Amino acid sequence: MTDAAKQQVPIDEAVSGLPVPKTERGRRTLRALLDAAALEFGASGFHATGITDITRRAGVALGSFYTYFASKEDIFRALVTDLSAQVKAHVTPRVEEAPDALSREKAALGGYLDFVSQQQLIYRIIDEAEFVAPDAYQGHYRSTVARVTARLEAGAARGELKEGVGEVEAWAIAGMNVFLGLRYGVWGKDRDLAEVLARAHELVADGLRRR
Template sequence: MKKSPSTARGTRTRQALLDAAEQVFSEYGYSDASIVRITERAGVGQGTFYLYFDSKLQIFEELVEDLNRRVRHAMAEHATPEMTRLEREREGFRGFFRFTAEHPALYRIVREAEFVSPRSLRLHYTRIVEGYIEGLKRARDAGEVGDIDPAVAAWALMGVGEMIGMRWVLWGRDEAAGDPADPLASGTDIVPEHVFDHMMQFIERALDARSQSAMPREAEEARS
C-alpha cells in the first residue's frame, strides 16, 4: 500500500529513497539489491524506509511508476498544440533521449520488471502507448500522417526509440567508437545529432501522408 508523506520533508525523504533505489537496482539488479543498500545510499535509517514502503518489491514497483511519470513528462515537455505530428515526434524523441541519458537505469529497471513485476512492466508501456495511439489517430484523421494503423505505428515508433537509445545511450558508454554493427561500440552516452537526424528521416518517411498517397501512383506507373 502506497504511503503518502504528510510533510514537505517527508516528500523529500521519500523521493530520496526512490532516487537511491534507482541507483541500487541499476547497479546490483533486483536480486542483489537490498533495503540496507537503498537506505545507506539515501542516507537514512532502515526504520525510515518503512515509513514510506512496505518492502523491496513495493519500492521497485513505485520506482517503475515514478520513472514512467517522469519520462512521459520529458517526452511531452516541449511539445505544443500548434506543432504538427512530425514536429511533436521530434520533440518527444529528443525529450526521451535527454531523459535516458540522465537516467540510463530506466532501461535496466524496465527490463527487470518483466520478471520481478510483470504488472509494473505492463503499466509502464500501457501508459506510454495509450497517449501515443490517440495522438496518431488524431494526426491520421487530420491528414498529417498516412493511412496507418495507430496501434502498430505506436509500438513500432516506441521500438525505434528504445533500440536507438539502448545502442547510443546505454551500451558502450565507456567504450571507444567502433564498428556500427557492434552495440558496445558507441563511445557516447548521448544520441549523436547525425544519428537523430537519420532516425527522424526514417520516421518521417514512414508516417508522411504525402509519401503514403504517392505509393499507389508509383505502383501504377511501374505496372504500365
C-alpha cells in the same frame, strides 16, 4: 538521478498509486528513497540489493522505509512507475511545444534519447521489472504506447498523417525509440545523437506522412 530530472518530477505524479506524503519533509524522504533505490537496483540488480543498502544511501532510518513501502518488491514497483513518470515529464513539454504531428514524434524521440543518455541505469531497472514486477513492466510500455497512439490518431484526424495510423504504428515507434536509446544512448556514444535523431526521424516522417 540527475538534479534536473529530480526537479522536474512532482512526487505526486512520480509515484502514482502510492499515498502522497502530506508534508514537505515526507515528500523529500520519499524522493530520497526512490533516488537511492534507482542507484542501488540499477548498479547491483534486484536480488543483490537489500533494503538497508537503499536506506543507507538515502540517509533515511530503516523505520521510515516502512512508512512508505511494505517490501523491497514494493519500492521496486514504485521505482518503475517513478521512472516511467520521469520519462514522461522529460518528454511531454517538448512534445507539446511542437507545431505538428511529425515534429511531435521528433521531439518525443529527441527527448527520450536525451533522457536515457543521462540516465544510463533506466534500462537495467525497467528491463529487470519483466522478472521482478511484470505488471509494472507491461504497465510502463502500455501507458507509453497509449500516449504515442493518441498523438498519432490526433495527427491522422487532422489530416497530417496517413489515415488509420494508430496503435500498431505506436508500438513500432516505441520499439524503435527504445532500441535507438539503448544502442546510441547507453551501449555506445560513438555517434552524434542529433544525427541519429535526424536519420530515424526521416524514416518515421516518410513512413507516417499523408501524401
